[in-house]
Amino acid sequence: MTGRFHRRGAVLWAIALLCLCVATAHAGTAGDVRDRGHLNCGVTDGLPGFSAADASGNWSGLDTDFCRAVAGAVLGDGAKVRFVPVSKDGRFSALQAGEIDVLPRVAWTMQNATASGISFAGVIYYENQGLMVRRKLEVQSALELSGAEVCTAAGTAAEANIGDFFRSHGMPYKFVTFAKADEALSAYEVGRCDAYAASLSSLASQRQKLANPEDHIVLPEPIAKEPLAPAVRASDPQWLSVVSWTLFALIDAEELGVSKDNAASMAVSSAAPGVKRLLGAETDLGKPIGLGKDWALQAIEAAGNYGDMFERNLGAQSGLNIDRGLNRLWNKGGILFAPPVR
Secondary structure (H helix, E strand, O other): OHHHHHHHHHHHHHHHHHHHHHHHHOOHHHHHHHHHOOEEEEEOOOEOOOEEEOOOOOEEOHHHHHHHHHHHHHHOOOOOEEEEEOOOOOHHHHHHOOOOOEEEEEEOOHHHHHHOOEEEOOOOEEEEEEEEEEHHHOOOOHHHOOOEEEEEEOOOHHHHHHHHHHHHOOOOEEEEEEOOHHHHHHHHHOOOOOEEEEEHHHHHHHHOOOOOHHHEEEOOOOOOEEEEEEEEEOOOHHHHHHHHHHHHHHHHHHHHOOOOOOHHHHHHHOOOHHHHHHOOOOOOOOHHHOOOOOHHHHHHHHHOOHHHHHHHHOOHHHOOOOOOHHHOEHHHOOOEOOOOOO
């Protein structure tokens, strides 16, 4: 009897040792990022304000800046990012295959959350769907578009939400769909449809691509809400924590008045408890998720706080002039807030 227990104990010990060796051999996504020396960030190509490359291959946008912040938190250098263009249809498979480490902006829906093997890291942008029409039509409301033909990209949230809007108001409509948003925009511009449907932020960006942007208006009704969030593989909870808390740190930094320009000095001089905790001046909150003491400081120095990122890429500084709306901080008239870093 005693021998049997000894043998069983030896087997259990061997299994535990094997599990420890496997865990040590593969430290998850964060370990992969450190080993290769850069973060692989999956982005939409050619969407100004979120992710777009210039003629020299330099990427800009809210999505790309967020990935720079994650690289700053993990690697201490926001420049250590490789931007990987992914299609809507291929982005989740690219994430699952390990070709990318994070998708910075994905629609947080039940289907995406339950059928794609991904986890969401918190809302980075509160979006609405909308419609753009030619100014000469003198249409003032989407409710005036009964019987309209609407151009949009196939399989998008805009297609689903705009369809729900027309059906819920008993309005006949016809979609003219295309594989890519730019193809749908071109068809709209040459008159193949009455309206162009996309997210409101995309409409602001796409409108600038038209030959005469002032000849087109975005109708005032927000058609449907859509929270957008960074996504990671559901199989790596530690990496989810890294990406989540990087996002939360950027939002908390704006609320605390910590910016890219003053973060280093505030880490030394600020007496505010929240600032000291955020910047690692008196606590080491990054250790449980495998980050250094100054992880948030490095993230903020890589990309700025959330407000900096928004204004630079989408707000007045960008030329898109997208109003922050719901994306204002909770104490500034919006609904944006994050769990405190403490």
